[in-house]
Amino acid sequence: MKTDALIQAGLNLIGQALSIYDSDLKLAVCNARLAEMFDLPDRLTRPGATFEDTIRHLAERGEYGEIDDLDQFVRLRVEQARAFEPHYMERLRTNGQYISVEGAPLPQGGWVTVYTDITEVKSQEQLLRTRSELLSEEVLARSEELSRTNRKLAATVSALEEVQRELTEMEARTRLTTEMMPAHIAHVDSAGRYTFSNRKLSSVMPGRPQQIVGRHISEALGTDAYSRVLPHLQMALAGEQSTFEFTDTGSSRRIRAAFTPDESENGVYILSMDVTEETQARAALQQTRRREMAARLTSGLAHDFSNLLTIILGMQAKLARMELPAEADPLITATLQAARRGGDLLGRIADITAHRAWRPEPVDVAAFLTDLHTLAAPSLPSGITLQVDASIPAPILLDSGQLQDGLLNLILNARDACGESGHIRVEAREMRETWIDFIVEDTGPGFSTAARRHALDPFFTTKGDAGTGLGLSMVYDMAKLAGGQLSIDTPERGARVILRLPLRRAATPAPGGLVLLVDDSPDLRATIRDMLTSLGHSVIEAASVDEALALAQGLPEIAFILSDISLEGGRLGTDLVDALPGKPVYLTTSLPPSDPRHVAAASKTAVLPKPFSAAELAKFLGQKEPAA
Known part of the structure; x- marks a missing residue:
């Protein structure tokens, strides 16, 4: 209010009359000089007074001379005001006063008009005309025209300067927007x-x-x-x-x-x-859909084939108990082995078409590869050495179970390629802050051209009857499910298989931090709260996304958020990942891995399936299991 009073005081000091009307033809502001010049009553100088009432008042006072149809005159002036254009004019009032009228539109609508008393200027022009007999009529006319032109030019320059200012501000806003x-x-x-x-x-x-x-x-x-x-x-x-x-x-x-x-x-x-992350998530979703289609196509055949194998195994078992010629024993044994091999093959097909999902959790890659070495080394011949190498200090979000199965498969393939002697090397390294590569190299004979072309095809094998042809295809399927890829390279010696997965760093919460626990079940919150406090954390609780956001905004000391995906209020716990980009958010769920909500959550952060124990929660958070 103090600022408005200062502005009004400044306007009243101007020697010219001024009025500003908005786009609704209502008075926004005027100065005292306007009321004095046109002898306006107070009601027409207050904000909100209409342009139509002012024109009618002036017309009735004789400002515009004799008017035959007052209503028609007022209506015409209002219509002209609605289609307002920049203008400059000079006119003689009925009281003998000359005034100039200069109007300009405003960018936000409405217009400003300035009225200037030019009676003295006109008197000087008239005096000059009457006393300067030596000046020709043409020179006088041109002087007057030049004076009018100069005044119009000054008004135009003011309008152009205003337009230039608006354009400069618009360009600055546009550039700021593009930078954001x-x-x-x-x-x-x-x-x-x-x-x-x-x-x-x-x-x-x-x-x-x-x-x-x-x-x-x-x-x-x-x-x-x-x-x-x-x-x-x-x-x-x-x-x-x-x-x-x-x-x-x-x-x-x-x-x-x-x-x-x-x-x-x-x-x-x-x-x-x-769109790297979007592409990775899209690849994972596409692979999930392919798996679902494969499951629907093969489930019926696998069921019937399993029944047939069951019948064959049963009949062969009866034959084995009968007194048959000695030459029948090898045939029975071979039939039983073939049937069991068919059962193993069905199990491998079930692994491919099962509703599995990529379930990332914080993984210490160096420790993971050390455990992998311990697990794989006993299955290698004494002449084959296994080396693992990783220099990745921070935990990475990976599905340790599926990754371990995939790398074991690659190591066993490398073992078969090396024979009785050779060297296998498994290395993990980051690629440009976008991927993590797991590289398995061996000193075997390498891939032939045909093997390299068809290595990822299901049922393709170079091991004859000893292979199923499903090993590499399963690893490839796992890579695509995670949003990554599998590639095969042939160096100068041996073979190299690169398993490339999306790089998602896991923020490891420090013990003793404040945890925001979000779950819509009070009983379940109580259980998880006990688990978290046993890990050394303090806990605050919420039942919905909105409640959690309110707490997170008011408590900057929160170390991380542990939330269920399904919450009360309609919003999902996944929304917290986007709403709190500066805080680690971990999710839990009882949804099946094939559920779209589970898939979408796993593409954004680590997800812990329910039910889980305190030890499983500690492992999920990358902390030590609490002592018993």
Whole structure:
């Protein structure tokens, strides 16, 4: 209110009359000079007074001379005001006063009008006309016209300065918005040179420069990435919009780009985003759908085949108890072995088509590989050495069970390739803060061209009757389920299999921290609270996402959140991962692994299936099991 009073006092000091009307033709503000100039009553100088009432009052007072139809005159002036345009005019009032009227629209609607008493100026012009007989009529006319033109020019310059200010502010807001976007936004001209860019290219595609305006797109992206986007750039320059994805070789990130033609300048607008995590989650979901389809296709056949094997085994067992010629024993034994092998094969098929899900939990990779060495070494011949190597200090979110099965499978394949002597090496290493690679190398003969081409195909084997052809395909299936990939390389000697999985770092909570426990079951909260307190934590509780967010915002000392996925109130515990990016969020659930909510949660953070014990919770959190 004090500021408004100061502004009004300042306006009253202006020697010109001023009024501002809003887009509804209501008075927003005026100064005292306006009331004095037009002798307006108080009701027409208060904010909210209508333009129509003011015009009617002035017309009735004779401001505009004789008017035949007052209502028609007022209506016409109101219509002109609604279609307001910048103007400058001079007119003679009925009281003999000359005034200039200068109006300009406001960006937010409405207009401002300034009335200036120019009676003295007009008197001087008239005096000059009557006393300057030496000046021609044409010179006088041109002088007056020049004076009017100058006044109009001054009004136009003021309007242009206001427009320039608005454009400058708009450009600043636009640039700020582009800088806040988690994407690279740019424009290139027809020659492929950047004319605009925010500073996000290096965050979307690491290793690229930030300042790229003026550079050619090939120089900014590099040869490999430029070769991938060039066909789409040419399409956009030809007027065809293009949206595509590619893998940036330098950073191993998946990039989605949209090229939109700029027809006004024959250039291209570019929007590119890092969709690596989205692609990993999408691959995991696609693999889950493939597994479900395979399960539906094979379940009926597997059931019937199991029945047949059961019948065969039963009949062969009866034959074995009968008194038959000695030459029948090998046939019975071979039939039993074949039937049992068929049963083992069904079990392997069931593993592929079962409703398994990737269940990540914090894993100490170095300790994991040490345990893997302990588990795998006894199954290797004395002539084969096994070496494990990992220099990854922080815990990583991985499904230790599935990963262990997959690596054991690869080690046993390497053992079979080496024969009685050789060397197997298992290494774990990070790849550009995006992937973690588990590399299994051996000194065997390596993969042939045909074996390398078909190694991941189900039932393909180079071991003859001794192999099922399902080992590598199961590892491949596990990699795709996690959102990763499996690749085979043939170095100068031996073979190399690379299991690449998404890199998700696990924040290990320190003992004694404050834990926000979120679950809609009071009884279950009490049980889990006892587990957490036995691990040295303090606990506060919530039953819904909204309640948890309120507590988290008011208690910055919270170390981490442990929440169920299904909560009261309709919102899922998964929402806490996005709503609290600065806090570690761990989830628990009793949903089956195939449930979409479970799958979506596992793609964002670690999920602990219910029921679980205190020891399992401690392992899940990366802490030591409480003493008994």
